[in-house]
Amino acid sequence: MPTNTNSNSPMPSLGIINFQQGGHKFQLCRYAPAEDVAYFVRHYWVVKWDLAGEDPYTQHVIPNPCVNLVVEQGKTAIFGPGKEKYGHRLEGQGSVFGVKFKPGGFYPFVQENVSSMLNNALCIGDVFDTDPRVLEEKVFSHSDDERNVSLVENMIRSKLPAQDEQVIVVNQIVDYVYEQPEITKVDAICEHFRMNIRTLQRLFDQYVGVSPKWVIKIARIQSAAETTDGNDTHNWAKLSMDLGYHDQSHFIKDFKSILGQTPEEYALRKQTK
Template sequence: MPSNAPMGIIHLQQGERKFQLSRYAPGDDIAPFVRHYWVVRWDLAGQEPYTQHVIPNPCVNLVIEQGSSAIFGPGKEKYGYHLKGQGSVFGVKFKPGGFYPFVKGAVSDLLEQPVGIDRVFDREPRALEALVLSHSDDQRNVNLVEDMIRAKLPLPDEQVALVNDMVDFIYAQPDMTKVDALCEHFGMNIRTLQRLFDQYVGVSPKWVIKIARIQSAAETTDGNDTHDWAKLSMDLGYHDQSHFIKDFKSILGQTPEAYAVSKRAK
């Protein structure tokens, strides 16, 4: 079923004036590895181009986009989709750790260089673009891409479920500040945890904790017209407001106050 939850999309309500975002659940056999399929469509004919920014997350995405389809690892900072004219993009968001069983190689390797779809799923990217992007029937496209994934479906991997439990735990605790808390909760030493995240997630648990806090801050800011930055920083476990502002700016490229102003300006 389509969903309009933000999931790291900055100023989603304003963006929806420019594009349509839909998300679809995977089949039961693919659900252990894939979080959802997503489709973005836009028609900006006669309008100025629009850039939609997204907060990075600990997921691999397979993106089918005209001329630039590939599989991308988790980002390290805010990134933007530049929309102009008319078009669409189809994506597969893998669960944290869910892409590793398809390649059996450290997901951290994808941070520097995306991997070709043909290397993993034996489908030539330009041909796949022609099949998917030429149709507006989302369910047809979901079925087509799901069949492609199903043909390469790996055996169940209990580590993927463990990684997802860990990431879910982090996002459910926006005031978590230390990796030690994660180690204690899951009974795992820090070196084992770091190796697990490098291999399956592609980024460190420390980074996931940071990004979860900043996403929570951004969504709180988006949902309110007045802001108490000192209280918000305390709610997120920061001992001083300046550290919160520094982290926020390192991910979003602007201070919380500037971010709030940019929301009002849209």
């Protein structure tokens, strides 16, 4: 049976900006995939909200090196990794069902460079032989999350490719970057995994869709945002040093390039919510 994590429980934000502040606007549940599908899929996620009589709310998310299959009324598609934060407008009452593939986990389904998906969402019918409108009707005809997990998981399983060892390699590299804040250069990845830089870059272009340099950058900025969300006082110089930046200005530039705000602007906006 899938496991379920509710947004009311302590959990990593996984890139959801101002997670604790925005959590009262929606409910987020994550479900673990079955063992065979788990080689490719990180988890299923469900967002539900009821803002009837309230102002609309936009929840922003920091991009990550994962492909997501998103089932939403009239908008169902498969989306590659993004380069900047993106927002989802919540209004009235509604829900979204999603599948987050592991970094590199979607490539075996299509055998095409994931980098081609950066600005081009895929129709699920092109990958899973499923009409998106029919899938939407099935998913939103009831409110049973586990039933939908089984439905979508069976759809994925029907097209399950052979296990590709490169997916394991990619996940080891991405996990290493996220777990080691002192990693600031691609050369350090190459040295640790004994891999030529060109080989590493081709691997990420093919399987992940973004460069290893970008993954390093986004991991540091996500860490910075989560640290800012969890504290009321801030020492930007210390935070930039903790994240391996040689100077605060470089940290601020990277932070703004992803979130559209300086760290100080981000912190002030959080306080006014």
